[in-house]
Amino acid sequence: MLEAKYVIIGNSAGGIGAIEAIREVDREGSIILISDEPYPAYSRPLISEHLAGERDLDGMLYRPEDFYEWNGVQTLFGKVATDLNVSEKTVKLEDRQRVAYGKLLLAVGGKPIVPPMEGLDRKGVFTFTTLDDAREIRALIPEVKKAVVIGGGLIGISVTDALRKLGVEVSIIELMNRILGAVLDEEASRMAGEVVRKAGVDIRTGRTVKTITGKAGKDGQVGGVILDNGERIESDLVIVAIGVSPRIDLVKGTDINVNRGILVDRHMATSAPDVYACGDVAESYDFIVGADRVVPIWPNAHIGGRVAGYNMAGKNAEYPGGTAMNSLKYFGLPVASAGLVNAGDGCEVLSHRTDGRYQKFVLQNGKLVGMVLVKDVEPAGILFGLMRDRVDVSGFRDSLVSDAFGLISLPEDILRKRLELPDLGRLHVFHEPEAYADAVDEG
Amino acid sequence: MMMKTRKVYPRPEYCMACHLCEVHCVAAHSKSRDLVKAFKRESPKPMPRLHVEESGPMSFALGCRHCDEPLCVYSCLTGALSKDAKTGIVSVDSEKCIGCWTCVIACPYGAIAPDPARKKANKCDLCFHLEKPACVANCPNEALVWGEVNA
Secondary structure, three states: OEEEEEEEEOOOHHHHHHHHHHHHHOOOOOEEEEEOOOOOOEOHHHHHHHHOOOOOHHHHEOOOOOHHHHOOEEEEEOOOEEEEEOOOOEEEEOOOOEEEEEEEEEOOOEEEOOOOOEOOOOEOEEEOOOHHHHHHHHHHHHHOOEEEEEOOOHHHHHHHHHHHHOOOEEEEEEOOOOOOOOOOOHHHHHHHHHHHHHOOOEEEEOOOEEEEEEEOOEEEEEEEEEEOOOOEEEOOEEEEOOOEEEOOHHHOOOOOOEOOOEEOOOOOEOOOOOEEEOHHHEEEEEOOOOEEEOOOOHHHHHHHHHHHHHHHOOOOOOOOOEOOEEEEOHHHOOEEEEEOOOOOOOOEEEEEEEOOEEEEEEEEOOEEEEEEEEOOOOOHHHHHHHHHOOOEOHHHHHHHOOOOOOHHHOOHHHHHHHHOOOOHHHEEEOOOHHHOOOOOOOO | OOOOOOEEEEOHHHOOOOOHHHHHHHHHOOOOOOHHHHHHOOOOOOOOOOEEEEEOOEEEEEOOOOOOOOHHHHHOOOOOEEEOOOOOOEEEOOOOOOOOOHHHHHOOOOOOEEEOOOOEEEOOOOOOOOOOOHHHHHOOOOOEEEEEEOO
């Protein structure tokens, strides 16, 4: 049986964050990393570029190839963890091998949602969340004239972007009455929809796919789909991109608390001793909603992984909380959104639209709780910072939508804190590089 | 990651919003390193990596703070952003940068800007290729100083 002080299951944003945080505190403790994919950690959002032929694995690596060796991590790639025994503190793999842990991190992510429908087993039906998915689809492209993408959310739009670059005709079938409904408001969805349609994509909203049909004479192969209204669309490829749900199967045999995801506290600890979780599998603190949520966003996974790693290594760290935060640039239109973009009751909405530029802010009790920016995303950082820090913006609400918005729009006391201008007495100023050794104190 | 990083600090009380810091930043990062050529000949023109904010009598130039806990680095989807262990400088590997602008949203100072021409994230690199940051060296009023905070 293998054993390590730290065992991490999951080799993406969360797992890597944990390794780096652990190593800042503990350079000696043994680390074993288990991943069901055979590759070093890669940037998952780049699978779209891989499909389009723009990047290969080398150009997608999240960290250098020697990252694991450099950090003293024993890797078990291509191994699936199947069972978890929290009293024995062991993980069992598909090949029956067992791994004992001192501390365990579940950074296993999510799995694609595939609703039951006839024809899923036909060749040419894929989900789109892994590098292997991109590889397999890419291999088929020479025989693909037309594709149907089920789902007009982030994954659906990103795979469509790649398919269009490859010259494939695409129909998107979206259940909601607009694309990107989970991350954008109506206006931004409309603008995005315009750009996507201009690129030659056929978007069907308010529709679902009932059946995947076979090809004439080759029934085992995808020939098309039948929608809920009976309409038939021909296609050589079907991509199911409805969404992702947390991979909680591993904890099913245990009494670890789960809701939609694995519940964790502000230290990323689960209800089982010495077991932590982070990333897309975890349900962790969302500072906008003020409750635990599954927020499957790359930065949240990495920061959650770091916090988990620190705590696993004995250094107290608290997860500041995450919230929805998305930046997209498919079909050439930059869009940034964060928080609650569709205003509910009791919310104040500020918005501004000129030409192709659109900005919308949602305020609740004077605080920024949501934002959408289309085309000009440059102010997004300062604004997201105000959201994160729960700053009351009612005093300068008019400046939010102005072209001239910047740090300088903030009230002076907030600005000074943001600029963190140190007292001159504490600032050691360098005039010439060679004077570093005998620098003169200012003021 | 705790370390003392030498960085550029703005002094709003001395800033006249002359924008020379931005001008020299462009020149320092241009191919020709020549002020006139950088602005007139090079295409796409390099963007300044710090920007002057002004409102009424108040102004200052702000660039990347090269934070001890760099939110941009933690948010970067590709690992293009990293903080150097020795110098503390946070920089963008333009080969790995895919121009997704996640870092633009992550930075609370608004110090990272999209470079639409190059499709890469644009930010201060503390002029690691020079002896002294160009903005500091060329500010006529010492409204930008290069220093390190004592503990």
